[in-house]
Amino acid sequence: AALEGHRRSRVSQCDAAGGPMWGGKRKSSELRNQEEVLRPGEKLVLSADCGGTTTRLMLYRVDPNEKVLPKTPAPGALLAEEKYPNIAFKSFEDIINLFLSQDCGVKSAQPSVAVLALAGVVMNNQCRFTNLDWCISGHDLSTKLKIPRVELINDFVAQGYGMLTLGDDEVQKLNDAVPQPGAPIACIGAGTGLGQCFLVPDSRGEYHCHPSEGAHGEFAPRGAGTDFTQIDLLKHLKVKLNGWNRISVERVVSGTGICNIYEFLAYMKPEKIDPKVHRNHLARPMDAGVIASNAWPGSLCEHALKIFASCYGAQCGTTALSVQPFGGMYLTGGVTKRMAEWLLEEGSFLSSYYDKGRLSALLEKVPLMIVKSDDMGQRGAHLRAVQLLQTEMEVQSRKLFEELDLDQSGTVNLALAKQKLGEAGAKKLVDELDTNQDGAIDFEEFRQGFSKLPDSILRAIRPPDEVEVQMSKDELVAPASRGMDLRRDANLNEMITTYQNRRSRRKSINPFEDRNAPVFKTVLYKLRLDGDVRKPTDWLKRDYWVNKVGGICWFSTTEKRAMLYCSKKDLAKALIEIVEVPADSAYKHVFRITPNHTEGKPFSATEFAAESAEGLDFWISQLRAMQSEARRQAAEAQR
Numbered sequence: 001a002a003l004e005g006h007r008r009s010r011v012s013q014c015d016a017a018g019g020p021m022w023g024g025k026r027k028s029s030e031l032r033n034q035e036e037v038l039r040p041g042e043k044l045v046l047s048a049d050c051g052g053t054t055t056r057l058m059l060y061r062v063d064p065n066e067k068v069l070p071k072t073p074a075p076g077a078l079l080a081e082e083k084y085p086n087i088a089f090k091s092f093e094d095i096i097n098l099f100l101s102q103d104c105g106v107k108s109a110q111p112s113v114a115v116l117a118l119a120g121v122v123m124n125n126q127c128r129f130t131n132l133d134w135c136i137s138g139h140d141l142s143t144k145l146k147i148p149r150v151e152l153i154n155d156f157v158a159q160g161y162g163m164l165t166l167g168d169d170e171v172q173k174l175n176d177a178v179p180q181p182g183a184p185i186a187c188i189g190a191g192t193g194l195g196q197c198f199l200v201p202d203s204r205g206e207y208h209c210h211p212s213e214g215a216h217g218e219f220a221p222r223g224a225g226t227d228f229t230q231i232d233l234l235k236h237l238k239v240k241l242n243g244w245n246r247i248s249v250e251r252v253v254s255g256t257g258i259c260n261i262y263e264f265l266a267y268m269k270p271e272k273i274d275p276k277v278h279r280n281h282l283a284r285p286m287d288a289g290v291i292a293s294n295a296w297p298g299s300l301c302e303h304a305l306k307i308f309a310s311c312y313g314a315q316c317g318t319t320a321l322s323v324q325p326f327g328g329m330y331l332t333g334g335v336t337k338r339m340a341e342w343l344l345e346e347g348s349f350l351s352s353y354y355d356k357g358r359l360s361a362l363l364e365k366v367p368l369m370i371v372k373s374d375d376m377g378q379r380g381a382h383l384r385a386v387q388l389l390q391t392e393m394e395v396q397s398r399k400l401f402e403e404l405d406l407d408q409s410g411t412v413n414l415a416l417a418k419q420k421l422g423e424a425g426a427k428k429l430v431d432e433l434d435t436n437q438d439g440a441i442d443f444e445e446f447r448q449g450f451s452k453l454p455d456s457i458l459r460a461i462r463p464p465d466e467v468e469v470q471m472s473k474d475e476l477v478a479p480a481s482r483g484m485d486l487r488r489d490a491n492l493n494e495m496i497t498t499y500q501n502r503r504s505r506r507k508s509i510n511p512f513e514d515r516n517a518p519v520f521k522t523v524l525y526k527l528r529l530d531g532d533v534r535k536p537t538d539w540l541k542r543d544y545w546v547n548k549v550g551g552i553c554w555f556s557t558t559e560k561r562a563m564l565y566c567s568k569k570d571l572a573k574a575l576i577e578i579v580e581v582p583a584d585s586a587y588k589h590v591f592r593i594t595p596n597h598t599e600g601k602p603f604s605a606t607e608f609a610a611e612s613a614e615g616l617d618f619w620i621s622q623l624r625a626m627q628s629e630a631r632r633q634a635a636e637a638q639r
Helices: 009-014 092-103 138-145 155-163 229-242 255-268 275-283 288-292 300-323 334-338 340-346 348-354 357-363 376-404 414-433 443-452 455-461 486-505 568-572 613-638
Strands: 043-050 054-062 077-085 113-118 126-128 135-137 149-154 171-173 185-190 194-201 207-212 329-332 368-371 411-413 440-442 507-509 518-527 539-547 552-556 561-566 575-579 589-594 606-610
Touching: 043 092, 043 155, 043 376, 054 092, 054 376, 077 092, 092 138, 113 138, 113 155, 113 376, 126 149, 135 138, 138 149, 149 155, 149 207, 149 376, 155 185, 155 194, 155 207, 155 329, 155 376, 185 300, 185 334, 194 300, 229 255, 229 300, 255 275, 255 288, 255 300, 255 334, 275 288, 288 300, 288 334, 300 329, 300 340, 300 348, 300 357, 329 334, 334 340, 334 368, 340 348, 348 357, 376 414, 376 443, 411 414, 414 440, 414 443, 440 443, 518 613, 568 613, 575 613, 589 613, 606 613
Parallel strands: 043 113, 113 149, 185 329, 329 368
Antiparallel strands: 043 054, 054 077, 126 135, 171 368, 185 194, 194 207, 411 440, 507 561, 518 539, 518 606, 539 552, 552 561, 575 589, 589 606
């Protein structure tokens, strides 16, 4: 994923008037206390979507008593969201530490639970992480970060949980089958690799997602009569990849698989090679987009996509036979989403899906859907974190209630509570939980008000965690390697540079210092990162001013602090230009500043809009005058 990827709407809400969503060191005095952020009874919940190259961390405030509803995003309000390049850190713990201590906006943030969705096989709440080969332990993170419960889940399991939040308008139905309440649900997704998982409800009807590595089962070639194309593909891949006796489904049904299929066809039918397309493929051998964008009728690329679609449909059908997901079969993943129309129109996918001989009729009863949304991992990690919080609250409330119900009467009163918590603690307990003021607290009252109790009481009665048997690195499953990808590596380098640049730009200032007093100050509208100039909601209204020492400053209303966008020294090296915008742009009077343009790698450019042509002319004239002065001073300093 590119560092400059588009933002989710909830991030936009979180950053409604503040700076970029990138971390920057904040003074502790500028962070809000946890008590200021949380409403009575609410808890902090941390969730993460951790891919091979980047980690996205999200902090929510959640009321544990708010119900999780089907086809609805999980309860909670997003407080902060940040994305980090993994390779810029020594450990996964360092990423979380930075987020909680500096970037989340909450002083000494202490989440009650954390759910971390990781790109790797999770065993015993441990994972050997993809790409960097970190060994991550939920138990160790819980101990070091002082988070009571840390649960690691596979990143595709998070996608599975995300399916539970989908509304009807977020899926494209491929048949008329109606989901059966309480039936199993399956999820399969072709992206760079092939992910699979399934969900089943517990005795209370709450769905839990289970991992599956079915994509690493054997690839089974298909073909009518004397059509041995897929059998020859299997032989080709055995020679190319290992020379042994098996090839996994993922080698064919994935973005990488599309490239493998194309290479096989190019080898078998060299006379049909398009030289330009083939050169592009050789330059980007793991980019399925090269094949997909050149799949005109009769081409090798089209043939490759047809084989892929047929194999994908067959694997989906096999998964449906194994799980019988009458609650729904969801198709997700980047390749699936980008090829959705083609998969449906061409026909190979559905034909192979339903081609299961005597049991083909069974598949007609499985609701088959393509997922339109692309943030399932984030939504799923959030949902699972809320589930975990509610389970934790239930377990802890039952534990404390039993501890305080000394006479086993089924109620707790002040006299009993004093014996366990002392007079002050007992009074606090009764004041918070005795909602009907009858002097006794039954379990339902206790459970409803449990989250409002002070952490000091909760820590005093929290039972010790079960000791997890730690597995060695060699015992954990090594992450799958999909080879080198030059474009991915180039994106990663760009990602690190952008990350470092943005952190260096995020500097808070004291607006009451004389040096930061405004020489002039106006309203400007800043275009969001990757925002659409035509959408008014993508322009952030802010107060900008130039201070006495020539710096450009602004005020973040969400973080309640003043920030320095660009110093006078930075301005000397910047590119300042007026921007021509489309006729339907929400704002017409736009200019762009690209700091550090004249030397080294430039910082990301920022577009600003003035409210009038006069305002635009004023800012441009002032900026250029300040830039000339800054350059003159820099030249004199060098002499």
